[in-house]
Amino acid sequence: MTSGPIFLGGHSYGGRQASMLAAEEPGITEALLLLSYPLHPPRRPEQLRTAHWPRLSTPAMFVHGSRDPFATLEELKSALALLPGRHTLLEIDSVGHELLGRKANPNFGTEIVAAFTRFVDALQFGSAPL
DSSP, rough: OOOOEEEEEEEEEEHHHHHHHHSTTTTSSSSSEEEEEEEEETOOOOOOOTTGGGGOOOEEEEEEEEEEEEEEHHHHHHHHGGSSSSSSEEEEEEOOTTTTTTTTOOTTTHHHHHHHHHHHHHHHOOOOOO
């Protein structure tokens, strides 16, 4: 047993697996941190990986690069409408699926943690997410 909240997350397929678990077992985690969620295979936007999203009531923060071939920011924003739970999207400019790039902010890891902390704090105190 734990004495504090549990958060799940992952990068790419790891995040997808965490979201599938949370959809199957609501309450298993307080919130999700999903880095570069693979919305669809590259160049196959018709093959969405969102079948479980309508059952995902766990609050989720998505972090997504503007050059990610697994979904454009517009595709991801559109798909987020399927989620019944609270969610937010942190856009990282000029990076791809790996969240790295020549123009990547070297402090983006710290920014992600700060944004997730704000998201979780908003959940606990009932204010609006980011």
